[in-house]
Amino acid sequence: MKTFNSSNFKLGILGGGQLGKMLLQPAMNYGVDVSILDPDPASPCSYFCKNFHLGSFNDYNTVYNFGRNLDLITIEIENVNVEALKRLESEGVTVYPQPHIIELIQDKGLQKDFYKNNGIPTSPYAKIQNREELKLYAEKFPAMQKLRKAGYDGRGVFKVKSVDDLPKSFNDPSILEDLVDFDKELAVLVARNASGEIRAFDVVEMEFDPQANLVDILFTPAKIETEIEKRAKEIAIDVVEKLKIVGLLAVELFLTKSGELLVNELAPRPHNSGHHTIEACITSQYEQHLRAILNLPLGSTELLQPAVMVNLLGEKNFVGEAKYIGVNEITRLDGVYLHLYGKKITKPMRKMGHVTIIDHNLDNAFEKAKFVKDTFKIQA
Template sequence: MQFFSSDFKLGILGGGQLGKMMLYETRKWDIRTKVMDASPEAPCKIASNEFVLGDLMDFDAVYHFGKGVDVLTIEIENVNLDALEKLEHEGIRVYPPTKTLRTIQNKATQKLFYTDHGIPTAPFTRFAYTSEIEDSIHNGGLQLPFVWKSAQFGYDGQGVKVVRKLEDLQGLPNVECIAEKMIGFKNELAVIVARNTKGEVKTYPVVEMEFHPEANQVEYVICPARIDETVAQKAQEIALKVSEQMKHIGLLAVEMFQTQDDEILVNEVAPRPHNSGHYSIEASYTNQFEQHIRAILGLPLGKTDSKVAGIMVNLVGAEGHTGDVVYENMADILKMEGVTPHIYGKRETRPFRKMGHVTIVDEDMARARQVAQEVKETIKVTTNKSQ
């Protein structure tokens, strides 16, 4: 196995919390890594074998970084694709492939991909600029309410807004965007599909996501989703279909809506380890980060079943607090059974900023759900120095 030798080097674009969790796995297998990130305080600065400061959207930075590795992967999809394409042509193994990333990076292109490939998704209209939307409403081409999404850089809850009246459009950036029909849904679901370089494919169980109503950030991810088996099967099938047609390598996290009529609509995908799979570190036979590494290195995929029920709670900055972070009541949640906090290591908190996550595992889902609620109500991400 060449990967377990000092000659081999895995490159990771992005040195944030996802990269950090990926590095637990490369360390476990003694795989040499080289990470690039624009921040000198990136969590991956330690634990990687080599750390390079660089702008992920800069052609030269990405190209030169990529030339020094054998396999190149990402922890964030906003990277310079022209550089990746050139690297691919020159024989660097880039996973996910640039083609997959091109489809995904632009949300309008991603939505068109679904409609072109017969994958169910919410109806939408594409606009070159947000300023064109008002006309379209006046002309009757578009009905209120809808969900406005910027086509690019929509990561982490930014770039999405529910537009209920014309005034809601004010303040939105005048960029390429889509207006998506609002879907009345029972649940938001997600399925992570792993696909290795040899074409082996495995899916993780369907998870259920509960969003914070205002911040548009996931509050709980629950595995397995508490839904009918037939709905779960349909979600798995659709996720597999997206996976097959996107021809990704590595992980593909497929986020979906379960409508009131139990239809499944694909919302969006991410071609990498994903927030909806963090529960897997504590709950699954193979966690998503190890699985991603297996997939891009062409190793056999691991078992995706869960050992126990898993719930993830995002740790986000409390409202009214900006500055040096303090985790209040940490010892109280550590007293609860089956609770594992993950602290991302960001120095400063601000309202709704993702500062970490907590996983709750238990043989019994109802008990896990109760503990998750207690965790949520107990721990606070603030700036209160008295703690």
């Protein structure tokens, strides 16, 4: 591996969305030469990266040709061509997170098998091939059906309430999970570098938009017992140690009404649940990911102030060039930080940005968050 010790070091990122855009900032601080591959000529990174390459990160030849003259490749989206990354790795290009880990996380069935085989708590599940097989599990309904591949941002998830829902269910390889009677949805971000150093951020609590199945707001400190916080971090670190991943891993968990913690899903990259770290922590999740993949010492994850993050989604019934309503009103508030992703076109429920609110008092941060939600709108 060529180590990061000069301005000649070349980093490639597969994916040019908002996560890549926010990863560019710490890369600029370190003077790293960054190239980005994305299929959308209007993706957020296209306006900020001089080495922006238009092309599919799913295509073998495109990914291979993009990466063969780079020193290190990372991702901001899991849906990439793993076989091309494996070839690049075999030819001496460093790929973090490692291709075999991306491959595992791309498939929710393999994810669940990993949990089961490694003693990581998760909900009971069955792997099914199609709708006909799903019928055999009618006694488990209501249950959650999740596509094994290509599901993200609430897509690829279907609640099978009864046999009457079967015609609307997925007819592709999927998993069927027992319905979890959960009290809270939590997430822990953990980083590991190639030297084996590990650091975890504080637990965040997430509240989801029931229609879009997307995170509406999240906050930290989470409203949980100290013992639950400790246990959630231990589980997340255990996952990272058993994967031996290099980079950042988001571990999403259910806290059941009986007090049990169950791992739901993993994301091997910067994650929506860590946006607040830019202002609220000594080290942001983006710098931490960069430090990890460059095998630098990991930064402090200390929380400087309580924080609330609000996702900014495109308004219903508006499609077209984005117009922002309420910018002056919300930025007038102390501790409110606006992040717009630079997406030119808005549509209903599209992630267009986020706002982080930090305050010495979490209740005060929530009041400001409510004002932001009521005031700031993205229309067309």
